[in-house]
Amino acid sequence: NAGVTQTPKFRVLKTGQSMTLLCAQDMNHEYMYWYRQDPGMGLRLIHYSVGEGTTAKGEVPDGYNVSRLKKQNFLLGLESAAPSQTSVYFCASSYIWGEQFFGPGTRLTVL
Amino acid sequence: DAKTTQPNSMESNEEEPVHLPCNHSTISGTDYIHWYRQLPSQGPEYVIHGLTSNVNNRMASLAIAEDRKSSTLILHRATLRDAAVYYCILEKGGGADGLTFGKGTHLIIQP
Numbered sequence: 001n002a003g004v005t006q007t008p009k010f011r012v013l014k015t016g017q018s019m020t021l022l023c024a025q026d027m028n029h030e031y032m033y034w035y036r037q038d039p040g041m042g043l044r045l046i047h048y049s050v051g052e053g054t055t056a057k058g059e060v061p062d063g064y065n066v067s068r069l070k071k072q073n074f075l076l077g078l079e080s081a082a083p084s085q086t087s088v089y090f091c092a093s094s095y096i097w098g099e100q101f102f103g104p105g106t107r108l109t110v111l
Numbered sequence: 112d113a114k115t116t117q118p119n120s121m122e123s124n125e126e127e128p129v130h131l132p133c134n135h136s137t138i139s140g141t142d143y144i145h146w147y148r149q150l151p152s153q154g155p156e157y158v159i160h161g162l163t164s165n166v167n168n169r170m171a172s173l174a175i176a177e178d179r180k181s182s183t184l185i186l187h188r189a190t191l192r193d194a195a196v197y198y199c200i201l202e203k204g205g206g207a208d209g210l211t212f213g214k215g216t217h218l219i220i221q222p
Contacts, residue, residue, distance in 0.1 A: 004154075033209050042198060042212030043155065058209055090154045100147075100210065102154030 001026050004103035006091050012109045013081045021076040021106050023091030029101070031094045032074040033058075034066060036087040037105075043090060049074055081110045115199045120217040123189050131184040131216055133199030138179050141204045146173065146184045148195040149215070155198065158184065162204070194220045 007022045023032065030051050035043040035058075045058030049068040063085060065077045074093075078085060086109050092100040116134040123129045135144065146158040159166055159173045161182075166173040172185040186193055198215040 035209070035212075040214070042214050043210070044212070045209035048209050056208070059211075092154070097204070098160070099157040100155075102156065105152075105154050 003027065004091055004093055004101050006089075006103040006106050008106060009104070010107045012111065013078075014111050015082060017081050018077070018079050019081065019108075020078075021089055021091075021108075023074045023076070023093075023103060025072055025074075025091075025093040025101070027093060027095075027101065028071070029093035029095050030071075031096065032068065033092040033094075033100065034064070034074065034076045035090045035092065036060065036085075037090060038087050046076065046089075081108075083110045086110045115201060115213055117197075117199055117213065117216045119214065120219065122219040122221060124221050125191060126188055129186040129189045129193070129218065131186075131197050131199075131218065132181065133183070134181045135199070135201055136180045138201060139203075142201040143204055144173065144175060144179075144182050145200040145202055145210065146171070147198045147200065147210070147212075148193075149198070150192075150195045155212075158197070160202075189218075189220050191220050191222060194218055 004025045033048040034046040037043045044060050047066040049055050052071040055066045067075045089106045091103040094100045145160040147155040149155045159171050161173045174183045196215040196217050198212050200210050
């Protein structure tokens with residue numbers, strides 16, 4: 001099992017550009033999450049999904065959109081990137097409740 | 112949401128036990144106590160969780176105070192690979208709305 005994978009690993013954007021981060025899990029988990037982590041801080045929840053076709057807002061959802069068209073994939077979109085969105089993005093998944101499995105992260109820089 | 116308080120950093124010697132404290136004085140009856148750790152440049156990793164009783168697994172032990180207002184993560188024999196940031200997190204049982212990470216405790220292991 002690959003577990004939770006994230007694509008890409010690194011990305012540099014210019015202000016105003018758009019991009020999509022892909023998260024994939026092969027554990028048949030129902031729940032998936034997107035977090036961001038700024039330097040020296042803990043993770044903060046952006047959006048989450050409790051099943052295919054569902055999404056919900058987390059603590060810091062502004063500037064991001066998500067989609068869960070397939071159970072194994074959870075996409076995070078930035079429509080118009082801003083320097084404040086420079087961060088490391090982590091995806092996680094869990095069966096229903098309990099232990100969350102995290103991906104390796106995507107390091108995003110917005111210039 | 113109930114909050115946790117952890118020391119910013121702790122230092123220990125290799126092959127000695129480590130006791131990482133966490134205060135959660137406003138914990139509710141349905142809150143589970145989770146511990147995750149984050150090694151440098153990696154995503155968080157689940158360590159252990161519990162509700163009322165002490166818990167053991169292959170990685171660590173979790174000691175929960177009788178009044179549940181504090182808990183202690185115990186690493187029985189620290190290795191250099193245990194150097195990480197350790198997060199104590201409260202999560203409502205059955206909840207799906209993600210984890211709330213604080214700044215955690217930066218554990219330094221001296222050889």
